[in-house]
Amino acid sequence: MxxxxxxxxxxxxxxxxxxxxxxxxxxxxxxxxxxxxxxxxxTPAHICNAAIDAITEGFHGYTMNTGMPELREAISEKLKRENRIDIPPSQIVLSNGAKQSVGFTLLATIDKGDEVIIPAPYWVSYPEMVKLAEGDPVIVNTQFSNNYKLTAEQLEEALTDKTKAIILCSPSNPTGSCYTRNELKELASVLDEYPDVIILSDEIYEYIVFEGEHVSILNAAPHLKDRTVVINGFSKGFAMTGWRLGYMAGPKPIADAVAKIQSQETSAPSSISQKAGLAAYTGTMKxxxxxxxxxxxxxxxxxxxxxxxxxxxxxxxxxxxxxxxxxxxxxxxxxxxxxxxxxxxxxxxxxxxxxxxxxxxxxxxxxxxxxxxxxxxxxxxxxxxxxxxxxxxxxxx
Known part of the structure; x- marks a missing residue:
């Protein structure tokens, strides 16, 4: 059964x-x-108030499958302003949480037998999502002595002709470790030799960085833009876990494929949550x-x-x-x-x-x-x- x-x-x-x-x-x-x-x-008051206004004003219908144009534009502006990454709104897909964005991205890119490199310790759902996409998770055990971060040597050893993708999470769940710009550059130099490998960069904890600023792999290696998917959302930085709002931003072929899968699986996230997300990215950060x-x-x-x-x-x-x-x-x-x-x-x-x-x-x-x-x-x-x-x-x- x-x-x-x-x-x-x-x-x-x-x-x-x-x-x-x-x-x-x-x-x-x-x-x-x-x-x-x-x-x-x-959740901050101005975000909640935006959602309340959306309800009282009757903004409770379906939005576009990929999300409100205004919010996708705000995300694009945010990526440019805060992260120095230029991804147009047409390559951004909003979803019911960053978890769904990861899952749909894997469904959109992974075929049966494809290998996906996952550094351990890993977020519990990564290997299971790869399995659901009929791919093979390749677990690379990192070391406590290196704050559980993947090294270039370990990445090189794990790559094969079956490797389709690698998942990076920085800041990390479960360890809290953050990759430095130099560490990401070293990983990128290895990936340069494997031009068909897709990078999923989970940056959901970007606003909770205690020393220095958050660094994306696209800050360290902008030339990887055509094969990197940035995963993010509102749950951690804005205390919006129950609002279920996340997004992927990446190459147009992948964004289009994710949008197609989403149109058949869930359609867009809640219109009320999207209005709240718009307030989060355009309001005070205090x-x-x-x-x-x-x-x-x-x-x-x-x-x-x-x-x-x-x-x-x-x-x-x-x-x-x-x-x-x-x-x-x-x-x-x-x-x-x-x-x-x-x-x-x-x-x-x-x-x-x-x-x-x-x-x-x-x-x-x-x-x-x-x-x-x-x-x-x-x-x-x-x-x-x-x-x-x-x-x-x-x-x-």
Whole structure:
């Protein structure tokens, strides 16, 4: 009854953990969730007001399949103004979230047997999306010592005549690492030798960069424009996760193919969300800056607290709102009840069930030595979570 395609896809581990945490909370247990990948801030007022105005003025019909022309023009202007990337509105497709933009771009470009290079740790959905497109994910394990960033040498080794695409995410989910301009130039120099390889550059966390400015691969290597798709959206930088609004911007043949798939699958995103997105890109950025300042304060705290726990290694991430500490020394240890912690999944379940802290195991991201902790939570919650995590890890022997 169920298709092989559906059977071949694994459910999202992040959704699974956050779902279990909500179940325990409903049962009355004190749960601090550091698992969800969404800001804990309200959507800025001017964005909400734009949506309210759209509703009261009756702007609730279908828009063009690719999105409102005004919003695609605003995105094009934003890319030019903030990112120094020139992509016309006709090569931008709005979607129901950046996740859909990634998925439809893969469906538009990947054929059965095509290889897609994915550096690990990776966002949980990348390999599964490649599988849905009938492609073959090629996982390249990066190193903690390099803040889990892909090197030119690793990329060169992974490329084959079957490689169709590579997915880069900077700032990274789950590690918070950001590629520097020089690092991206080095990757680009390798890709220069493989002119048919498409680059998917996921830049959804671009507004949450703590040191310097966000750098796109198209800033480091503008000549790759004809085969690079920039994926972005409004969920992280503007605290608009539930508004479901993202976009792809890239070469016209790919944009046209994505638009064709979208016309048959979902059509355009919500007209109300699009009006909100227009306000986000044309209004004040002060709420975004305030949110980033709060995230930086939390980052500094949680990194220091993790580094103070014996056995935990944690580098300071440059962006996003995650830390990804190495906890491999706790694998193989036993709980007070005598259960052996064999994997980070076991460790995450132990911390959730016994100490009321929800994290996401590194196993879900292709890195079995780590845990992802989101610091999109209040300082009070973070402080209590660190006390509980410290107790939980010290209880293992």
């Amino acid at each position: 169920i298709s092989k395609r559906a059977q071949n896809v694994s459910p999202s581990q992040t959704m699974k953990v956050s779902g279990r945490a909500k179940e325990l909370a409903r049962e009355g247990k004190s749960i601090i969730s550091l698992s969800a990948g969404e800001p804990d801030f309200k 709420p975004v800056e305030d949110m980033k300042a709060a995230f930086k304060k939390r980052r500094d705290y949680i990194v220091q607290a993790l580094q103070a726990i014996e056995g935990v290694e944690c580098f300071t991430p440059s962006g996003a709102f995650y830390v990804f500490p190495d906890v491999h020394v706790f694998l193989g240890k036993s709980t007070p009840d005598g259960n052996v912690i064999e994997t980070t999944t076991d460790l995450a379940i132990y911390l959730l069930e016994e100490f009321g802290v929800a994290t996401v195991p590194g196993d879900a991201f292709g890195e079995p030595s780590g845990l992802r902790l989101s610091y999109a939570a209040s300082m009070d919650d973070l402080e209590e979570a660190m006390v509980r995590i410290s107790k939980g890890l010290s209880s293992l022997s």
